[in-house]
Amino acid sequence: MSYVIPKDFAVRMIDAGHSKVMLSTRDTLIRSYMAGAILALAAAFAVTVSTQTGSPLLGALLFPVGFCMLYLMGFDLLTGVFTLVPLAWLDKRPGVTLNSMLRNWGLVFVGNFAGALTTAVLMAIVWTYGFSSEVSEVGQAIGHLGEGRTVGYAEHGAAGMLTLFVRGVLCNWMVSTGVVGAMMSDSLPGKVIAMWMPIMLFFYMGFEHSVVNMFLFPIGLMLGGEFTLMDYLIWNEIPTVLGNLVGGLTFVGLMIYGTHARTAPGRQFAAKVKV
Numbered sequence: 001m002s003y004v005i006p007k008d009f010a011v012r013m014i015d016a017g018h019s020k021v022m023l024s025t026r027d028t029l030i031r032s033y034m035a036g037a038i039l040a041l042a043a044a045f046a047v048t049v050s051t052q053t054g055s056p057l058l059g060a061l062l063f064p065v066g067f068c069m070l071y072l073m074g075f076d077l078l079t080g081v082f083t084l085v086p087l088a089w090l091d092k093r094p095g096v097t098l099n100s101m102l103r104n105w106g107l108v109f110v111g112n113f114a115g116a117l118t119t120a121v122l123m124a125i126v127w128t129y130g131f132s133s134e135v136s137e138v139g140q141a142i143g144h145l146g147e148g149r150t151v152g153y154a155e156h157g158a159a160g161m162l163t164l165f166v167r168g169v170l171c172n173w174m175v176s177t178g179v180v181g182a183m184m185s186d187s188l189p190g191k192v193i194a195m196w197m198p199i200m201l202f203f204y205m206g207f208e209h210s211v212v213n214m215f216l217f218p219i220g221l222m223l224g225g226e227f228t229l230m231d232y233l234i235w236n237e238i239p240t241v242l243g244n245l246v247g248g249l250t251f252v253g254l255m256i257y258g259t260h261a262r263t264a265p266g267r268q269f270a271a272k273v274k275v
Helices: 004-021 025-053 057-064 063-073 079-088 098-128 137-149 158-181 188-205 210-222 229-261
Strands: none
Touching: 004 025, 004 098, 004 229, 025 057, 025 098, 025 137, 025 210, 057 063, 057 188, 063 158, 063 188, 079 098, 079 158, 079 210, 079 229, 098 137, 098 210, 098 229, 137 210, 158 188, 158 229, 210 229
8 A cells, every 4th residue: 555654744743834834725625625515525424324324433434535535636624724734834844834724724714614605505495395395304414413413512512612612622633543544545445445434434533524514504494403603613613623733733734743743862772891
């Protein structure tokens, strides 16, 4: 599978973060728009499979198809740039400043949201025959999903908010591992296998992904979910974004950077000579 050793893919991570910061506004928006749209379609696919088969595991097993597609096509998710771009800043790459990093995050957020919202509108039309009939079984499932993952957290107060944040952390620990997975091999099968495993894990475990939620909750509102826009923002999207940032950067980006890109000097072995 032409495996790339950690020391080398750590450099690829820094290079990728640098290139994303230096990308034009137009290209950043296009790439993030398409990433949001494709990931949202994969989420719709996974929920459809889970609902129609009664097997959440099967839905999780198939969901990574969207993630693999979008990364192989060079598109960008907010969860990925949260992990890669700060490494270029820490490495003092030319042109990478705090402002340019925040600019990249903001543009990718906007692009991802626009793409996910586009897919939400299209799928709402599909599941309601153009809003002319009753919501389908899958649509109802998504509406209930939105309720449970907004007001469901709110019912637990501060403990619910903590749980939501931690689920966001755990999510991007796995998702960013998938992002790095694409750099661990120079072959197509190797890239797909390395990406597939952690993405399947996060989806089945019900962790919170900010871009997937940009699809699930707007479409939930369109299909009659009993929660509000403010419920979605306060009791899901904002804490999830923060959790995704902490999880990806802390458990993936900084760890790999710290031990593979900036390896500490090894211990010296001094042989004892008997006199």
